[in-house]
Amino acid sequence: MKIKLFYFARLKETLKYSTEDLELPDESFTILKLKALLAKRGDVWGQMLMGKLKVRAAINHELVDDKALINDGDEVAFFPPVTGG
Amino acid sequence: MTVRVQTEDFDVGLEINQLRQSRKDIGAVVSFVGLVRDLNEGDEVSQLTLEHYPGMTEKSLSSIIDQAKARWNIFDALVVHRVGTLQPSDQIVLVVVSSAHRGDAFSACEFMMDYLKTEAPFWKKEANSKGEHWIEAKSADDMARDRWNIEK
Numbered sequence: 001m002k003i004k005l006f007y008f009a010r011l012k013e014t015l016k017y018s019t020e021d022l023e024l025p026d027e028s029f030t031i032l033k034l035k036a037l038l039a040k041r042g043d044v045w046g047q048m049l050m051g052k053l054k055v056r057a058a059i060n061h062e063l064v065d066d067k068a069l070i071n072d073g074d075e076v077a078f079f080p081p082v083t084g085g
Numbered sequence: 086m087t088v089r090v091q092t093e094d095f096d097v098g099l100e101i102n103q104l105r106q107s108r109k110d111i112g113a114v115v116s117f118v119g120l121v122r123d124l125n126e127g128d129e130v131s132q133l134t135l136e137h138y139p140g141m142t143e144k145s146l147s148s149i150i151d152q153a154k155a156r157w158n159i160f161d162a163l164v165v166h167r168v169g170t171l172q173p174s175d176q177i178v179l180v181v182v183s184s185a186h187r188g189d190a191f192s193a194c195e196f197m198m199d200y201l202k203t204e205a206p207f208w209k210k211e212a213n214s215k216g217e218h219w220i221e222a223k224s225a226d227d228m229a230r231d232r233w234n235i236e237k
Contacts, residue, residue, distance in 0.1 A: 008138055009208035010219045054222075061141035063204065077138060077206075081222030084135065084166060084207025085119050085178050085198060 001072035
């Protein structure tokens with residue numbers, strides 16, 4: 001399956017990625033599994049996605065937790081806890 | 086119900102007047118304006134840059150208004166949030182709520198701000214004499230939101 005990924009704020013800055021298209025195996029894929037897969041890229045990827053920092057995720061513009069399932073064509077985003085207002 | 090994300094400043098008086106004109110049974114209008122402070126955790130702030138997640142931001146703010154509508158008797162609500170680079174004393178956010186009586190408007194306005202601060206995808210980066218850094222989320226903000234699930 002194909003998904004579109006977005007990164008924001010500190011994650012975008014540190015990973016030096018704002019968006020990418022990703023091909024995932026056609027099996028049930030959770031947010032946690034995706035984070036672990038991206039963390040394997042090493043270095044800052046592991047620190048940012050599986051480290052001590054809190055990371056929040058959204059699928060198709062809805063906040064989700066680590067157990068949420070990703071489907072083909074989904075827009076997935078990773079970002080730090082929000083600080084607006 | 087209106088949600089706007091913009092770089093430009095807003096005129097609170099103008100926004101309230103527009104909201105008032107929609108009907109004649111409004112008895113209360115409550116507004117909240119958030120500003121950039123010149124001091125944060127002891128450091129002087131020279132500027133603040135706000136980033137957001139286009140698409141999700143609007144959806145999230147609309148959902149916050151819907152939740153407030155489901156909970157209180159409010160007529161109308163407006164949320165304006167600025168993004169981009171702001172200076173101390175600049176306006177960042179505006180929430181306006183109208184209702185027949187003040188109680189509903191007060192509660193809904195506070196509820197919307199508490200949810201906005203913890204769920205709407207905005208991020209602040211602060212610049213001071215030492216450089217730039219991302220603002221950390223505060224647990225006090227999560228607590229402010231969570232109390233709405235207990236009391237009413």
